[in-house]
Amino acid sequence: MDAPRSLNAGTTPTGPRLADAWYVLALGRELRARPLARMLHGQPVVLFRDRDGRPAALLDRCAHRNVPLSLGRLEGGELECAYHGWRFDSRGCATRIPSLCAAHPERSLVPSLATRERDGLVWVYATPGAEPTHEPHALAKLGSEYGEVTRVVEAEGSLQAALENALDVPHTAFLHRGLFRGAGRTNRIRAVVTRAADRVVTEYLGEPRPEGLAGRLLSPSGGLVTHHDRFLLPSIAEVEYRIGDENHVLVTAMGTPVDDARTRLFAVVRFRTRFPRALVRLVLEPVAMRIFAQDAVMLAHQAEAARRFGGEHYMSTELDLMGPQIARLLRRAELGKARVGDATPDAEFRREIELEV
């Protein structure tokens, strides 16, 4: 058992701030006729499509009198402030100032954030005004035989707590008992953790088909299970199951720090089973949402405890395979010692444990 670890004891914890991170702020289909107000690290951001249909992101504050631009309307791919009618393009430059006879400058008045639209997701670069040093994460390419469901959920919890929760196995057998694991007898399995400069991966060996409703639905006949959990900087949690040759499920959850105590997860679930996609979706979605609702209650209480006690005070055991690793990677990234997309293996690191699930 590791020594107790006190994170920011005595102060309200501040989530990590990665200057060069991409976060998903919206689904592509959410950007329509009206500007969309979102939050990133507690700062309001407004999203809209420019003249060419490309996503644009500005700090959500008019340069003139600071009214949120998201209150206004879109006019030909430009954003018009509701107060005095100033219009801004995707770079944050004023294109029109009503009543003004004098000239107005060409330079950007409202800080803009770089955007990318990919895989149906709108990514925004965390630092206003900065040129991205890399491209956002691309989802793994899977064939057309895969079903796909995208869901957006929000939890009152820090980014780190939400990501740890998404990749923590032991709580699934307890908190989600009967839904996901823990319905039948306990099995002793092995877990092997390896890591690279920007990621950490846990492989579970000897795992039987998951017990509980979800497992029985995915693979009624059982089969050899391959299970990988991955965390990739800056905020991607991936859970992958292969059961036999037939069944493959890949969940990619992209976390967005709304603020230090609120996280939005954009989850893309892709699956291939021998059942019709519509049926799988119909059966699994309520189970997944129930699981998430149980997690959200725990995350909210965890965040509330940090507020009440003036900080976090975590103790980890060897079962906490991913949480401390996620914390380490985020800390390194914040200090510039780890870079998104640098998959150089950390050959010296390998951890293997046994656990009962």
Place this chain on the structure above:
Amino acid sequence: MDAPRSLNAGTTPTGPRLADAWYVLALGRELRARPLARMLHGQPVVLFRDRDGRPAALLDRCAHRNVPLSLGRLEGGELECAYHGWRFDSRGCATRIPSLCAAHPERSLVPSLATRERDGLVWVYATPGAEPTHEPHALAKLGSEYGEVTRVVEAEGSLQAALENALDVPHTAFLHRGLFRGAGRTNRIRAVVTRAADRVVTEYLGEPRPEGLAGRLLSPSGGLVTHHDRFLLPSIAEVEYRIGDENHVLVTAMGTPVDDARTRLFAVVRFRTRFPRALVRLVLEPVAMRIFAQDAVMLAHQAEAARRFGGEHYMSTELDLMGPQIARLLRRAELGKARVGDATPDAEFRREIELEV
């Protein structure tokens, strides 16, 4: 275009504190049988009428155990605390302490604020215990042929933002489009700003009769328009229209800083038109209240942005004739460089611009 101006960037903005300012805290008719609780600069103040019917104002905190005196009742022009029944006169001296056999002192135990009742308004001097250095603003004398309406409205916005809003012309053609201006074609007019030690005045030249519902009702037949907007220390916004010989409207709005993010406006509207007063009132009042409601939404969002972004970050153009001048006067008054009531002209200052409305 002026350089971007950051006010208190990084901190929650604090409104100006003028030690020697008079603010309206109530209408005279609001002071009746029960004490009235109000707020000034975030401090609770209790108002009541003394034995002679004169308004009195005390800090709303019993000297004994700090319960608000406004919870109590009036007894012969004295205020009786609801907890132990201590009674205070208009100077804040205890006149009775139930159960006490020993003598009690004559000196003021609760800080009192100077008051004046004038034009149906109850003015309170901002500094408890201080002797006023001047008298509060007197409304201009107008003949008995004028109609008069007094309205009290409150906005979630700083005093400065609310006063700038009251005297800002460009937003009326955009935000209030169709109600006040901006219904028809655009006109290019001139504006001339002059100032004195305690005030700033903008005169609009070449302005046609205002478009929109309000303008058409005031003066159906058009006519030469004279339009002055004035700001007077500490918090008076005045808008004056003369259209032809017949029509004269004078709006005097007295701002009161409830706290740093909430402003109450006591507006006295006086008018002379060729229509019956009751008809003008019936038609104009809903329009005016609709206009104020639109402004209040913008002010609330402006204040919220200051909280979220940790301060204001305003950029002004030459169209912002009054806002920066109001800010300058308030700053000078706070530093003791400008005095209420000192109308010495600032002969070196004159600004003239063209604008389209």
Place this chain on the structure above:
Amino acid sequence: MDAPRSLNAGTTPTGPRLADAWYVLALGRELRARPLARMLHGQPVVLFRDRDGRPAALLDRCAHRNVPLSLGRLEGGELECAYHGWRFDSRGCATRIPSLCAAHPERSLVPSLATRERDGLVWVYATPGAEPTHEPHALAKLGSEYGEVTRVVEAEGSLQAALENALDVPHTAFLHRGLFRGAGRTNRIRAVVTRAADRVVTEYLGEPRPEGLAGRLLSPSGGLVTHHDRFLLPSIAEVEYRIGDENHVLVTAMGTPVDDARTRLFAVVRFRTRFPRALVRLVLEPVAMRIFAQDAVMLAHQAEAARRFGGEHYMSTELDLMGPQIARLLRRAELGKARVGDATPDAEFRREIELEV
């Protein structure tokens, strides 16, 4: 009249923190099948009964991921966290960590607080992990002929304000006029204050049977009145009346600082009168609850004033017999100059005043 006294002026007042104090956190009968969440000095505490039925108290935060333990359930006198299922005994030691194959340590992971169950009350020692230096207050032993009622009430007010209110006589004749005192003519009586190292006692001499509904019910025929009010460190307020030989009422109110602005009072009322107990209870309880409701309103406003004005600013007269004494004792206890249970008389102190009630 004493000089005005400013407590913590300019800051939000912090209640006294006594390291070695016992506070009542629950009634014994409240500890049943589910863990009980309580607050002490703003810190969450969870209460439950251990394997032997003894009350246990832990900081309400799981050592692992900080979820409140009170969300979980009791399993054989141990507390099971709702998130990962860790179980803790009454010392805060982990007894079971699901999924873990490795050993886990025996030492306390969650800070525990000493408890005592006595007189139907569950007392908790204020300092987690500390060995008590003394035992909690024991209620005076009274015969089986006494009726007893226990009531728990909560007020939005500091511990000191709530205790002063409980032992303040003058407000009863004003705020509770007609319920408790003040219904008839005024009487001039004497009060004598004496004190010991850990307490202060006021005896009222020459007091007639209390006027008001309560007095008339307690003793319809009048009789010689003996009335003592006592404050004992750390937070006990006691009011004792004897009227004639027949009637004896002893109210012991134990205050618990929920946080700096919220106090819970556990009041044990014991009485002997010539009326049947059930009747006395039936008649007096609504009167007592009405009196407390009036007090709670004042306490809430008093606390709100401290927040709004940034601190307390109290002025006391000679009528304030107990409040300043309570403040002095709490201050001395906080500094280690007064100890709970040290009844050494303070022979040099004696104060006598006259008052009208």
